[in-house]
Amino acid sequence: MSATPYKRLRDRYAAYMLLERGLSDNTSVAYLSDIDRLNEFIEAHNLSINSVTTDDLSAFVAELCDVGVAPRSVARIVSGIKSFFKYLKMEREIEVNPALLLGVPHIGRKLPEVLSVDEIDRIISYIDTSTPLGRRNRAIIETLYSCGLRVSELCDLTIDRINFDEGIILVEGKGSKERLVPMSDVAISRILNYIHDDRSLLRPKVGEENIVFLNQRGHRLTRQMIFMILRGLVKDAGIERTISPHTLRHSFATHLLEGGANLRAIQQMLGHESIATTEIYLHIDRHSLRREILAHHPRNHQ
Numbered sequence: 001m002s003a004t005p006y007k008r009l010r011d012r013y014a015a016y017m018l019l020e021r022g023l024s025d026n027t028s029v030a031y032l033s034d035i036d037r038l039n040e041f042i043e044a045h046n047l048s049i050n051s052v053t054t055d056d057l058s059a060f061v062a063e064l065c066d067v068g069v070a071p072r073s074v075a076r077i078v079s080g081i082k083s084f085f086k087y088l089k090m091e092r093e094i095e096v097n098p099a100l101l102l103g104v105p106h107i108g109r110k111l112p113e114v115l116s117v118d119e120i121d122r123i124i125s126y127i128d129t130s131t132p133l134g135r136r137n138r139a140i141i142e143t144l145y146s147c148g149l150r151v152s153e154l155c156d157l158t159i160d161r162i163n164f165d166e167g168i169i170l171v172e173g174k175g176s177k178e179r180l181v182p183m184s185d186v187a188i189s190r191i192l193n194y195i196h197d198d199r200s201l202l203r204p205k206v207g208e209e210n211i212v213f214l215n216q217r218g219h220r221l222t223r224q225m226i227f228m229i230l231r232g233l234v235k236d237a238g239i240e241r242t243i244s245p246h247t248l249r250h251s252f253a254t255h256l257l258e259g260g261a262n263l264r265a266i267q268q269m270l271g272h273e274s275i276a277t278t279e280i281y282l283h284i285d286r287h288s289l290r291r292e293i294l295a296h297h298p299r300n301h302q
Contacts, residue, residue: 034080
């Protein structure tokens with residue numbers, strides 16, 4: 001089997017990603033950058049793309065780690081390399097895929113930031129509910145926290161998807177997948193008051209008539225606006241941590257687990273496709289449990 005020059009393989013692979021796989025420009029550029037980096041390594045060691053071995057690829061990955069490339073970045077590069085060699089095997093440019101057994105560095109799972117119940121109450125206490133915007137913002141924070149919604153789900157929430165009698169929201173999440181999420185009595189009360197009083201005085205823009213939360217001009221709120229609202233409240237409350245609307249979602253799940261909720265039920269309410277995604281909250285709960293033991297066990301106070 002004659003070896004095809006790297007540049008020709010690269011060009012064909014680029015066309016394949018665009019025309020057959022339909023990958024985004026950003027993903028295609030990243031994958032091409034990954035194999036360019038590998039090709040530099042291969043040429044420096046007098047090897048060739050068509051005859052490289054698993055050991056050669058492992059040496060390349062080890063070199064990335066040695067020069068200080070972050071494990072997450074190394075994992076992404078390995079993903080790009082695997083995709084390229086899978087393509088070469090499919091095109092019969094190679095007989096054996098050397099990237100098939102290529103390992104990736106362990107990536108530590110970063111635990112999300114979580115607020116305590118007291119911190120959430122403190123944030124809410126700084127909302128000025130004597131104003132229409134304050135009453136709207138109180139309803140927003142209550143809904144994010146008590147329903148565990150993603151900020152995009154809150155921005156797109158429509159009135160007809162809320163069953164106030166049953167206390168249920170029909171949420172359209174990622175991939176247009178729908179799920180039912182129960183609402184707290186506080187959230188129901190705050191949303192109803194906002195809709196009947198302050199929102200009724202607004203003139204929604206065309207196409208926004210059914211959106212729950214609107215700005216003063218009648219447009220739905222953006223994710224950036226929700227972030228700015230929360231950031232201002234966190235600052236007022238004197239909480240010196242990096243908090244985002246997603247922190248309220250993490251707090252929702254963690255507090256449910258600490259209260260004894262079933263992990264599968266939490267998965268369904270969060271809209272996680274895999275239970276493995278939800279299991280990260282088990283790590284948070286264990287960490288919290290260890291802190292409680294260290295703080296209260298008599299053996300730690302001698």
